[in-house]
Amino acid sequence: MSKVTLKALSQHLGLTEGTVSRAINDYKDISPSTRERVKKAATELGYRPNSNARRLATGKAECVGFVLPWQAGTISEPFLGELLSGLSDAISARHWDLNVAVSRSAKDELSIITRLAQSGRVSGLVISRTLSHDPRIEHMQNLGIPFVSHGRTASPEDYAWFDIDNFGAFREAVWHLSELGHTQIAHIHGPLDYNFAASRLAGYRRGLLDRNLDVDPAMEAKSDMTQDGGYLAMRYLLTLNQCPTAICCVSDMVAVGAMRALREHGKMPGKDVSVIGYDGLPMGEHTHPALTTMAQPLQMAGKHIGEMLLAVVDGDDPKKHQELWNATLTRRETDCPPPS
Amino acid sequence: MSKVTLKALSQHLGLTEGTVSRAINDYKDISPSTRERVKKAATELGYRPNSNARRLATGKAECVGFVLPWQAGTISEPFLGELLSGLSDAISARHWDLNVAVSRSAKDELSIITRLAQSGRVSGLVISRTLSHDPRIEHMQNLGIPFVSHGRTASPEDYAWFDIDNFGAFREAVWHLSELGHTQIAHIHGPLDYNFAASRLAGYRRGLLDRNLDVDPAMEAKSDMTQDGGYLAMRYLLTLNQCPTAICCVSDMVAVGAMRALREHGKMPGKDVSVIGYDGLPMGEHTHPALTTMAQPLQMAGKHIGEMLLAVVDGDDPKKHQELWNATLTRRETDCPPPS
DNA sequence: CTTGATTCCGAAAGCGCTTTCGGAATACGT
């Protein structure tokens, strides 16, 4: 609790509060000499402007919110740390705050967004795990609060977003598998209301078409985003009479689960069956065998998203801030030609 | 941006701002009838009190800060999500905010704490990854800001903390291994300035003594908290002429790395060599073979820590809020008797 | 030396809400 208030500082200096305030905020109508004097005294006395007073006076929240959906286990953990770290970097460069809110349900999330926005607690938001048809987008637009979405919806024309080319990534994965000689390529996909999952499935199918391979619904297994999900989906695929020789999985986590099912079934990943994951988690280097994956660049993503948001908050046209990055095939040990 | 202000609402009702305010905040000097009338109108007009104004007036930040150290890769990701989720739960039950700040260095972190506290942005803090001798503790005490530490220091008498009995966990792990018949038990430990790492090492040693086994410094390999670290440490242990038949690792991540090194060396984890991890990550169920581990209960930890902090912020004696939980041995497939 | 332009700072009005205080209106007691 800072006892050094503007008033205290100002009468210590024999100046008005207004003058001191302007000096600190680098107004040009303050002489350089007194400005220096003020700043010096400020640091000496350890003056810290009260954020709430400042925010009230300026009407700016100096804070961005990050609301993340939380259905236990379903979370792609690895992202979180990197994302938060990057966001925090961008945000704190401006001495703003990062307000993290966890929602328990979709409805919950909408009301959280409303509260955050209407109570003036945040001046911008970033959301993640975007759905193909995501009510949050319109909701935020109606509220008139700046935001950027980590992931696109199906119609991403008029708002700011950051995304990875999921479609392209899986198209490439299938191409790669096909080049190796595979013709029976399966896909374990995630919940299709997530746009990234839908895109990856679409990319997978397109990849098949590119290579004149059949698109067979039986080769598409649904899973949640957990290892257990991948395990179960793979077990299903193993019941097929025409068993796939290659699987591309919606995520590394899912791939790990799938590999376990394969091993239990006596099949060696990377030998009897090829497996390709997605994410490029460091974890994949240490699975047995090491997991081939489409690695997405998430180290700088958070920071980038943060900067995009700041730009939008500053008044930039959201449409100017739409970025699509690419994943890159990272070959390790689980991709190989089909057994002869 | 809420346009419905207290003033608007009050003159809409033909009341004073003060009266409306008290009605909304359930002051007892407002008649039940008008209170209802006010609340009804409030929700109808969609009134949202401006948080910053409220915070300024009350002097309460209605916000707790979570500052987490970030040296890329070193993070125990799995915690983050659970922790944040739990914290957010506890915090938002009171309609408070969760301010997350990421620090890049120890020095950085101290200044972040200072800023957060002195600018009145938070009314309490939680820190994590506590060191045996952690400057943050004293720093926060000096600042007079309420806090709870996730993890204890070496002298945890006079502040609030939440911790797992790391010492006991590793003591138990060694006991278990010894019961299985092992006598050559190694330990891959984490950076010893982290108190949890030091405690686990101490617990390991104590476990050895319990069973009248030798404490051999050569059997203690240092690692960082990553899979790579575990890999490298294990490779070192494999160079010993007296090779260990069992390894207890400071974390599941580290254990996974160690298992990889073992496999590369032609040794099968859970068969030729026993491996025990720590954390109980779901991931461990899907490693090959599934990882035996000391599982720590982190599902409710975050919420609990949040509630502890709220209590301390409310004025509770921090000393009354010190909790030690236990990890539990979760046997999967990597613990077995030593090969004969 | 006067005039008009600059510099630089003081004064004051908020930002939107909370909270103490006092008093009018109503209730209670005898």
Next chain:
DNA sequence: ACGTATTCCGAAAGCGCTTTCGGAATCAAG
């Protein structure tokens, strides 16, 4: 009927900072 308690609400003073406005002092120009 009186006086004394209670209820319930209006009035007003902040919380600590920002920002517009105007004016005194300093400057350059005629």
